[in-house]
Amino acid sequence: MRQKLFTIPIFGGIDIYTYGTLIVVGFLVGAWWTRRAAEKRLGIDPERTFNVGFAILFLGLLGARLAYAIAHYDEFTRTPLKLLKIWEGGLLLFGGVVVVLAWLAWWLPKETELKGFAFLDVLVRGACLALAVGWLAPLLAGDDFGKVTNAPWGIPVAKLFEDGTPVVVWASQPANDAVLRNIHPTQVYEALFALGLFFVLGLVGKRAKATGRVTALFLMLYAVGRATLDLFRGDAGPAPRVADRGFLIADTLSWTQFLAIPIFFAGLAIWLIRKPADPRTTT
Numbered sequence: 321m322r323q324k325l326f327t328i329p330i331f332g333g334i335d336i337y338t339y340g341t342l343i344v345v346g347f348l349v350g351a352w353w354t355r356r357a358a359e360k361r362l363g364i365d366p367e368r369t370f371n372v373g374f375a376i377l378f379l380g381l382l383g384a385r386l387a388y389a390i391a392h393y394d395e396f397t398r399t400p401l402k403l404l405k406i407w408e409g410g411l412l413l414f415g416g417v418v419v420v421l422a423w424l425a426w427w428l429p430k431e432t433e434l435k436g437f438a439f440l441d442v443l444v445r446g447a448c449l450a451l452a453v454g455w456l457a458p459l460l461a462g463d464d465f466g467k468v469t470n471a472p473w474g475i476p477v478a479k480l481f482e483d484g485t486p487v488v489v490w491a492s493q494p495a496n497d498a499v500l501r502n503i504h505p506t507q508v509y510e511a512l513f514a515l516g517l518f519f520v521l522g523l524v525g526k527r528a529k530a531t532g533r534v535t536a537l538f539l540m541l542y543a544v545g546r547a548t549l550d551l552f553r554g555d556a557g558p559a560p561r562v563a564d565r566g567f568l569i570a571d572t573l574s575w576t577q578f579l580a581i582p583i584f585f586a587g588l589a590i591w592l593i594r595k596p597a598d599p600r601t602t603t
Contacts, residue, residue, distance in 0.1 A: 466554050
């Protein structure tokens, strides 16, 4: 597991980072599937779908980074330029979800050819694929790591992660003393959860009698799942060069769990609003 994939030997050496590379790969996988699905099911131009996906990627990363900065305002007020160093980690995913939802709620109703909630139902499944791949980024970079565990599937810190990665820095702190121990592979949990959600939403989509319900279910299940998996995270507490995920209430309520609340209720509202048509009112 390493933060840098390789270095291109030009201009004094250009480092290619694992984190950014896998985020791009995740986006391309999700965009590929979404383009095909939107064209096949809704007749939407693949290039239009890709452009929407790119906007979502940009806004999602922007929102996730800004939310992380808000959660760690004291750190970023001291070194504002650190906001641009996204390759070092430090994203609060639900911050991105909030920004993307706000943008879609404003922009999508004006684009009638994109077919509103039907298009959203396709987008969220593509997002699941992107997240499933994207969560491998912090795994390889040694970020967003889990708590110490004795579970047989725990991953050994000393054997798998190179020196200088956030998890090794964290584990080396005397208060943690976890270098020779195993930790929960929370990044793998997240990736498998996102992949499983992709298939679940596919099954629901085949039976849903109203558009928007796949989107609603995605928001509710992802909010609950992320808030639950956050309980297994170990990246908390101050340590040099470690992207602490941040707590709204110290050691009790993380920012992810807090933001999961409005996202869940947004999904619930969509579920209640997007009711199947009453057959008695149709001819």
